[in-house]
Amino acid sequence: MGTVYCGPFAEAVGYHDHEGYSARILPDGTETAIWTYETREFVGYRAHCECGWRGRHRYAATDEGEQLADEEWDRDHLRPLIDAEAQRYTVPASRLLDFTRELRESLTTTDDEQGRPMLTAHCQGVLHAAEQLERFLDDLAQNGGEL
Ligand SMILES: [Zn+2]
Incomplete structure (x- = not known):
């Protein structure tokens, strides 16, 4: 319940x-x-x-x-x-960067109406998440490790 x-x-x-x-x-x-x-x-x-x-x-x-x-x-x-x-844990940025690479490597495509490869809707979401995390890491670096 x-x-x-x-x-x-x-x-x-x-x-x-x-x-x-x-x-x-x-x-x-x-x-x-x-x-x-x-x-x-x-x-x-x-x-x-x-x-x-x-x-x-x-x-x-x-x-x-x-x-x-x-x-x-x-x-x-x-x-x-x-x-x-x-709050008790710190994740190394290198581990998060590895994770974004794993996400990008997992992307798969399908063919559009003209037979050109395009990301599936799911993979567009995965790519968006990877890009968000990459931007977060970049912001972290530009702010001296603090956000
Ligand atoms: Zn409780």
């Missing part, structure tokens, strides 16, 4: 302890993850996490309110955990 993070640094942030969900706020103020007949009448949502974290805002008892609570958990709880873990 909740959201479990499975991206970079998932193990390091203890993803299994941080399942986020939108708790229903019942008329008596109780907040619950249980969605049953008994909790069918509720007055709002609040972001919750299995670790005990609670969102600061109360959202409307609507689909939009549920979505906003889920977004609060992601933005105000999960992302700071991931960002704090990411």
Whole structure:
């Protein structure tokens, strides 16, 4: 029912302890993850996490309110955990440059209507990502290693 993070640094942030969900706020103020007949009448949502974290805002008892609570958990709880873990690592620029080369070497083409080779739509996206990373590395070099 909740959201479990499975991206970079998932193990390091203890993803299994941080399942986020939108708790229903019942008329008596109780907040619950249980969605049953008994909790069918509720007055709002609040972001919750299995670790005990609670969102600061109360959202409307609507689909939009549920979505906003889920977004609060992601933005105000999960992302700071991931960002704090990411701050612990430094990736050498040479490794990123190797990665852009690998991306460029993986590009494949198809023939256009005139039989000329052209990048597939997927490879246009890969090329764009490689170019973005190359620009980032170039900006880094021009700014003395700081961005
Ligand atoms: Zn948590």
